[in-house]
Amino acid sequence: MHLFPNERSFPKTMTVDLFASARSFACIFGVLGFGLIGIRPAEAELAITRPGWGGKPLSYVSLTGADARQQLLVTRLHDDGLVTDQTRQVAFTSEPAGLVRITSGLVEPLANGEGVIIARIDTGQDSSIPFKVTDVSKVKSVNFASSIVPLFTKYGCNGGGCHGKSGGQNGFKLSLLGFEPQEDYEYLLREARGRRIFPAAPERSLLLLKATGQLPHGGGSRVSPDSFDYKTFVKWMRQGMPYGKPDDPKLEAIEVHPAERVMMPEARQQLVVLARMTDGSVEDITRSAVFEVNDLEYAEADNTGIVSAGNKSGEIAVMIRYQDKATVFRASVPLGAPLGNLPKEKNFVDRFVFAKWKKVGMPPSEVVNDSTYLRRVTLDIAGRLPTVAETNSYLSDSAQDKRDLLVDRLLRGEEYAEYFANKWSALLRNKRANGAQLRTTLAFYDWIKESIYNNKPYDRFVREIVAASGGIDQSPATAWFKQVNSQQEQMEDTAQLFLGTRLQCAQCHHHPFEKWSQNDYYKFMAFFSRVGKAPSGRPGEEIVFHRAGVAQVTNKKTNKPVKPAGLGSGVFKIKPVDDPRHKLVDWMRADRNRLFSKTMVNRYWKHFFGRGLVNPEDDFRSTNPATHPGLLDALATYFEKSGYDMKALVRLIATSVTYQLSSVPNKHNAADRHYFSRFQPKRLSAEVLYDSLNDLILARSNFGGLPVGTRAVCLPDNSYNSSNYFLSVFGRPDSSSACECERSQEASLAQSLHLFNAKNIHEQLARKDGRAAQLAGDKSLDHAAKIRSLYYRAFSRSPRSEEAEVALAYLATEITDKEGKVVDKIKERYEDILWALANTKEFLFNH
Known part of the structure; x- marks a missing residue:
């Protein structure tokens, strides 16, 4: 049996554009009923496509020059509107053979000619797209800024923890994330007498020997000698290490395909990244871009553009960077659980939030009772606990709009x-x-x-x-x-x-x-x-x-x-x-x-x-x-x-229903962090917790230079933090930053120890004019009524029957001294009960 309530809810220390526009819209946004059942139909349409700029798919693959590369997408369109990526699940072939090489959907030229690329899935279903290879012997001049610098970024060489940090690393410096390519060119070719580059034998260059792990390198092996990127470095050196011509096309913009997707848990999605140049040309830069997932709890991404969803329902955002441009891929990972009757919407906030629940199949928790709402909203708006009188008045009010009136x-x-x-x-x-x-x-x-x-x-x-x-x-x-x-x-x-x-x-x-x-x-x-x-x-x-x-x-x-x-x-x-x-x-x-x-x-x-x-x-x-x-x-x-x-x-x-949802999860939404299907318990801020504790035990604060009883939420500046350990240990900000992150809401061992053992807290509990003394001396109420008033003050609710039984039994226990005589320790017992209430998660959190 627990003295305090259930604490389960508290925290612990290929592009869709291939299809007709209406159908494509449904695929992207998942509006054809997906989310309510989460079932994959057996029959689905397979399609192979080459994404084009602006989301317009191209009906063929065109490869011009020895360095051309294009990433294909293969998708299945299911009857319910769900689109799944099959790029890494299909087997690729080309007819006639020998003109192109296809690796995980990446098409590279081998010989001039025309043909067809075929993608076939294990069910026997296939799809095809024509291709043409021209000028396969033509090698394009390598531009340092647009071809070499992005590789330093891709492999992390110019990151803040490596050669991109101020002063560089081990004598070699690069500009942070390659934003100053002219400086990088000078660093690479001119510093240390150009010892990092050996154009007569590029493979023996210090730059490549270290990057491939053939010589000791703090960053380890970063690139394979068999890779396209390695060959790009070698080609650049053999061409005389050009920086590039002034009239070379410059990067104008990048975009990712698909831009949005609904992904099933543990599904994978191949991305294609395109770059538009100032001369109007479009290049596939998928294998040169950098992919970073905003939250690794929900997905991962590799340097080939594969996004792998985790097993949690939520929102995925993948940032794609290339040179000084960035874009984002978004995906929703649905739960697909059935939704029962949703609560009635109160305002437009609920309309938007409920729509998301329906889309991803996320059943919300129930609407909270009046006691929980009273405590929650009073803490969030007034920064304090409701009084006993306020709780009595509110709980006895039968008005339908009493929550609106309370706000x-x-x-x-x-x-x-x-x-x-x-x-x-x-x-x-x-x-x-x-x-x-x-x-x-x-x-x-x-x-x-x-x-x-x-x-x-x-x-x-x-x-x-x-x-x-x-x-x-x-x-x-x-x-x-x-x-x-x-x-x-x-x-x-x-x-x-x-x-x-x-x-x-x-x-x-x-x-x-x-x-x-x-x-x-x-x-x-x-x-x-x-x-x-x-x-x-x-x-x-x-x-x-x-x-x-x-x-x-x-x-x-x-x-x-x-x-x-x-x-x-x-x-x-x-x-x-x-x-x-x-x-x-x-x-x-x-x-x-x-x-x-x-x-x-x-x-x-x-x-x-x-x-x-x-x-x-x-x-x-x-x-x-x-x-x-x-x-x-x-x-x-x-x-x-x-x-x-x-x-x-x-x-x-x-006043929105979304805000009024319970913090207690149902069997579906315990891991929800994005859809607001339940209220997330929040530890009380340092000032609010300090004031709430004082209100519970009937103590008066004393901040130097301010009137006795001044509440912590009324402190005008940071100067009181150093003299009040409670405020400091519970994370009151020092007002040194415009960021709310300066206020710590994290729980810590030091906080727990302070609440358990702090001398000043125990002294306040034992005050002659404190709550414990008041209750012990009040003869007008019985113990049951006093316990009820404590629960009203701390939690804005009555004690549950088992809680009241435990408390009353403790108060009724006889205590004897050394001589065996019964002594009156009722005040100390109330101190113990107050101390126990103050150390519950229900008190420490707004839930």
């Missing part, structure tokens, strides 16, 4: 503002280094809290921070510039906080996972180039102002000035008298990518669900797609049309 009441309360001010204060780096800054951090915190309490529109809230001017008395948000005190930090924090874009990498090199260049980085920084600061006359305080003049900064790479521009936009024309920061906020609101609104709604989605629709919540990029892109768009639209109403956004999420 409205919480949003009207000051505690909502305090809790979310605590969140924003950390993200805005409200940090105090010394006592002289106390007035500044207090003013900034109060301004944040007042803005949230008064429901200041989010766009205005952001403008008053980013474009703040004056001193803290006139404009408390100028405090942001005290901690975020350089143009670089102001730009990077703005991009990460309000646009969900991490630009830090682009300061030194092209962003490895996105399109942003160093020039984009400095253009964005130029918005802050006219920020001036001056002493205010008070110690530790400054006045922020706009310095009239031309807004521009110097690109440290090119040493050329650049003027302000939004990410992906043209240069702004800004008058010297105008503050560029206001132009920046105007652009953020109006940007067609809608990152401003999407980032905010995603941040708040993560607050309530523990995981963003885009995860991490501040890492928006094409190679990190949302699990529910339609829902993300709809939330952003709602937020914009509401006038950037933060309370309306909270109300929408908190």
Whole structure:
């Protein structure tokens, strides 16, 4: 028998475009009934195709030159709309033989001529595609930037942990991920007297001897002497190691085929990656691209473009990189379980989430009872436990709309503002280094809290921070510039906080996972180039102002000035008298990518669900797609049309049925992390747990310089962390970063030991005016009523019969002293019960 409830839910320490358009659409999105039964039909159509640019399949294979290669796709179209990849399951032949070589669907030329490639599966079913080989003796000149550098990337040579790191590795340096090919050319050919290259005998070059493992190499053997890539290196050296001609075609864009797919558990999918060049030509670069899976828990990918799904249902995203371009392949791995009657939708949030469940066959958990919802939503909106009176009132209320009314009441309360001010204060780096800054951090915190309490529109809230001017008395948000005190930090924090874009990498090199260049980085920084600061006359305080003049900064790479521009936009024309920061906020609101609104709604989605629709919540990029892109768009639209109403956004999420689902899994959704088919328990944040423990045991906090009883969620800055071990060990952030990742939600041994054994906790339990003493001395209630009140305070529910029996039996046990006399230890027993309740997962987690 367990004193506490079931804790199962808590965490532990070939392209479809071959087919007609309507049918193709059904295959890609799996809308022909798939997901409800998960059964593979025996009869299916087999097709072989060569993907073309823009998703248009080509009806033939054309190979021109000795170096031409093309990856084929073979698919089966099932009657229910499911498309499965068969590229590695079929046997390939060609007629006439001897003109091409086919290895795992990769076609390479052997001799000029025409013929047919046939793919045949073990059932005897086959499909064919014609081919033509021309100019097989013609060898193309190797371009260093487009043919050699991508191989360094493919084999990890220019990664941050190898020769691409600052200073290189063992005397050999390459630019990170090959973003500076001209520099790589110099490193390779000129440094160390060119000892790495031996053009007279390429096979004896130090570069290849180490890469093939024939000489000791810290990175081990990376490439086989029999491979196409090895032969490309050799050919380049024999051609005189050319860098390339100025008019050689440059890479313009890449795309992957298929772009999306529904994959069964443990299925495989061959990808084809195409590159469009500036001369309009299209090349197959599948075997030269880099494939990286966002989450290895759900899939793996190899360097031939094969994606292998795991045995878990979820969303797969595979980033494909080639030179400075990136794209993404997405797949859903369905569960295929039957769905019973779904709960009634409350708002459009449920419509999008329920549709995903139907598509992948993911039955949701049940809707929670009133007790669980009351505790969950009060913690998530007000950052505290419901009181006993609130629990009594709410559970006795029979109104049909009482959950909506509860959310409205919480949003009207000051505690909502305090809790979310605590969140924003950390993200805005409200940090105090010394006592002289106390007035500044207090003013900034109060301004944040007042803005949230008064429901200041989010766009205005952001403008008053980013474009703040004056001193803290006139404009408390100028405090942001005290901690975020350089143009670089102001730009990077703005991009990460309000646009969900991490630009830090682009300061030194092209962003490895996105399109942003160093020039984009400095253009964005130029918005802050006219920020001036001056002493205010008070110690530790400054006045922020706009310095009239031309807004521009110097690109440290090119040493050329650049003027302000939004990410992906043209240069702004800004008058010297105008503050560029206001132009920046105007652009953020109006940007067609809608990152401003999407980032905010995603941040708040993560607050309530523990995981963003885009995860991490501040890492928006094409190679990190949302699990529910339609829902993300709809939330952003709602937020914009509401006038950037933060309370309306909270109300929408908190009243959705999706938010009201139980954290207890059913037999199908225990492993779900992407579809929100159940609530994911979240450990209470350091401040909320501290306050909740105090509320339970009736202790009063004492933070130096603040009134006794000040709640931890009301602490204005980071300075209290060092003096309060509880807040430190439970991961209260130091406000040194604009990333929510600074707040640790991970459980640790140190936390458990502190809750079990901390002297100050036991002292608080034993206080003469504490909860245990109050219960022991209260003669108006019997023990059963007192235990019920404790469960209401801790869990917002009544104790189960077995829990009450255990507690009452413990209270009734006689305790004797050394002389055998019965002694009254009722207060100590209540201390024990309080201590036991505080150490349950049900108390420590919001579930």
